[in-house]
Amino acid sequence: MHILHPSNIYNTLKKKLINRSGQSLAEFAVITAMMATFVTTAIPKFSEVMEFGKANKSIDELDKILLQAKNFYEATAALEGRGRLPGQDKFDMEVGGYTDIEDVLTDLETFTVYDHELGEKWISVFGTGHPLALLPDGSLIEDDTRTPDVDEEGTITCRNCPVAREKGSDEWLELFSQEPLVSPFQDGHYIYIVIPGSASGDDVKAPQICVADIENPNSFHKIMDL
Numbered sequence: 001m002h003i004l005h006p007s008n009i010y011n012t013l014k015k016k017l018i019n020r021s022g023q024s025l026a027e028f029a030v031i032t033a034m035m036a037t038f039v040t041t042a043i044p045k046f047s048e049v050m051e052f053g054k055a056n057k058s059i060d061e062l063d064k065i066l067l068q069a070k071n072f073y074e075a076t077a078a079l080e081g082r083g084r085l086p087g088q089d090k091f092d093m094e095v096g097g098y099t100d101i102e103d104v105l106t107d108l109e110t111f112t113v114y115d116h117e118l119g120e121k122w123i124s125v126f127g128t129g130h131p132l133a134l135l136p137d138g139s140l141i142e143d144d145t146r147t148p149d150v151d152e153e154g155t156i157t158c159r160n161c162p163v164a165r166e167k168g169s170d171e172w173l174e175l176f177s178q179e180p181l182v183s184p185f186q187d188g189h190y191i192y193i194v195i196p197g198s199a200s201g202d203d204v205k206a207p208q209i210c211v212a213d214i215e216n217p218n219s220f221h222k223i224m225d226l
Helices: 006-018 026-080 102-108 117-121 170-177
Strands: 192-195 208-213 221-225
Touching: 006 221, 026 170, 026 192, 026 221, 102 192, 102 208, 102 221
Parallel strands: none
Antiparallel strands: 192 208, 208 221
16 A cells, blocks of 8 residues: 655645636635545554564564574584573573463563563563663663672582573574664563473473564564474
8 A cells, every 4th residue: 555645645736726816715715624534544554654664674583683693593402412592501490480371471461561560570682771772761671691600608509501602692693793773662672581491311391492572562563482
């Protein structure tokens, strides 16, 4: 469907006015009224098309994030002996505040705005403070942190964890050549969680990842089960 921009409609009618001579005030008034009607009806339609375009763009970006997550999982499986996802210190450790995908799906039903309290369970993909993809004010999204092998008291906190692991945002940025994906929405920002894998051998369960746009995670999210 082709939508005429309001300025194009105005210019078209303006040319018709110029090309006609001897018009009465009544005719001029009628054409002016028509112009006003066209403009007021075209603007909402144009706005709808723009929002639809933003939605498609955001979904495409989520697909790109998942593709890179899959590539990272396969690469770490080959290099480290067990696949993991960006931000995971180990394949059986979560990223964010979830350990069951069913809980994620339940929360997504009400996670419809960027400043929802559920945001504190989610992690920024490229970092909350990246200058090219800043987190909107009021959001509770957090950054991933790298769990140390041993804490300050000498207690082991990450046993047999890969030496090359980094915090989530650093691993994501490396996957995207240091160029973060930017949501097309004013209050958008890409976020994710990882459900940990478990077991070993024939009973192995791979981690799961859910990515979303904080503009409206309920509408803009995707899940990948590896």
